[in-house]
Amino acid sequence: MIGIRIQKKLQLADQATELQVDINLPKGKITALSGKSGAGKTSLLKMIAGLMKPDEGLITSGDETWLDTSAGIDMPPQKRKLAFVFQDYALFPNMTVEGNLRYAAGKSVDEKLIRHLLEITQLSGFKKVKPLQLSGGQQQRLALARALAQQPDLLLMDEPLSALDLEARQQLQQELLLLHREFKFTAILVSHDISEISILASKVIQLANGRVAAFGTIEELFGSPDRNTLKLTGRVIGVEEQWLIVLVNQQVVRLKKQNQNYQLGESISVQINPDLLQY
Numbered sequence: 001m002i003g004i005r006i007q008k009k010l011q012l013a014d015q016a017t018e019l020q021v022d023i024n025l026p027k028g029k030i031t032a033l034s035g036k037s038g039a040g041k042t043s044l045l046k047m048i049a050g051l052m053k054p055d056e057g058l059i060t061s062g063d064e065t066w067l068d069t070s071a072g073i074d075m076p077p078q079k080r081k082l083a084f085v086f087q088d089y090a091l092f093p094n095m096t097v098e099g100n101l102r103y104a105a106g107k108s109v110d111e112k113l114i115r116h117l118l119e120i121t122q123l124s125g126f127k128k129v130k131p132l133q134l135s136g137g138q139q140q141r142l143a144l145a146r147a148l149a150q151q152p153d154l155l156l157m158d159e160p161l162s163a164l165d166l167e168a169r170q171q172l173q174q175e176l177l178l179l180h181r182e183f184k185f186t187a188i189l190v191s192h193d194i195s196e197i198s199i200l201a202s203k204v205i206q207l208a209n210g211r212v213a214a215f216g217t218i219e220e221l222f223g224s225p226d227r228n229t230l231k232l233t234g235r236v237i238g239v240e241e242q243w244l245i246v247l248v249n250q251q252v253v254r255l256k257k258q259n260q261n262y263q264l265g266e267s268i269s270v271q272i273n274p275d276l277l278q279y
């Protein structure tokens with residue numbers, strides 16, 4: 001488990017002047033971090049990574065303490081076992097695809113892991129190619145593979161797929177899911193995309209007014225009728241075994257099926273947390 005308790009004075013978008021977060025991240029799961037622009041999502045990631053100093057805080061990863069301001073502990077970023085994937089791929093342009101992975105793996109290169117990562121991200125045929133010769137989707141796959149080659153305790157992803165077009169994005173979501181099934185890494189995923197969150201994350205942290213406004217499963221935040229939810233009309237655009245894919249407010253949402261009799265194109269009533277529809 002990764003324990004995160006931080007406090008920092010910040011001028012946030014919704015007039016709040018302090019970011020205060022106290023959460024325990026479940027191990028081996030992807031947790032989504034959502035909130036409006038300027039809510040403090042990137043700042044929170046930077047503090048976890050050691051790139052921004054909180055006024056007060058305690059961050060632990062298993063038995064390791066990454067930060068404890070009361071004890072004067074502040075582990076430098078390179079010592080914290082974490083990896084990043086950002087929107088802009090930040091790859092080493094002068095190294096080949098394989099070189100990028102080897103460099104990330106460090107001194108103790110696990111050849112089997114490198115081969116496997118190349119295979120699963122469909123980059124085996126591009127081993128000797130430099131990143132700039134790859135498509136956007138391939139570059140982002142390489143960025144993901146490179147992050148996993150580091151075998152981090154925590155993977156931080158800040159809108160990793162938002163620069164890609166819809167098709168590449170949906171494909172990468174599936175691959176990310178495959179990679180997660182295989183490697184069971186613990187991750188935080190900043191995303192504004194409800195369908196992406198519902199596909200990839202098992203829990204969602206919602207930041208608002210400098211606080212954790214909600215922290216729960218997708219169903220708890222998106223679909224529970226006893227919460228402060230909005231009733232909207234959506235159109236069924238996909239029917240899966242347990243899930244319905246619904247277009248609502250120009251967004252694609254994945255909802256648990258209530259019964260078996262849904263038709264493609266049918267209008268249905270859905271209940272959604274309104275805060276999650278305002279981006």
Ligand SMILES: Nc1ncnc2c1ncn2[C@@H]1O[C@H](COP(=O)(O)OP(=O)(O)OP(=O)(O)O)[C@@H](O)[C@H]1O
Pocket residue numbers: 010011012013035036037038039040041042043044052
């Ligand atoms: N180093 C810093 N010192 C002081 N304030 C900062 C610093 N970095 C960011 N901020 C402020 O903190 C607020 C939150 O910014 P942050 O980038 O964390 O938001 P965000 O939720 O990631 O937004 P977006 O979704 O637009 O990326 C902003 O108002 C920003 O101006």
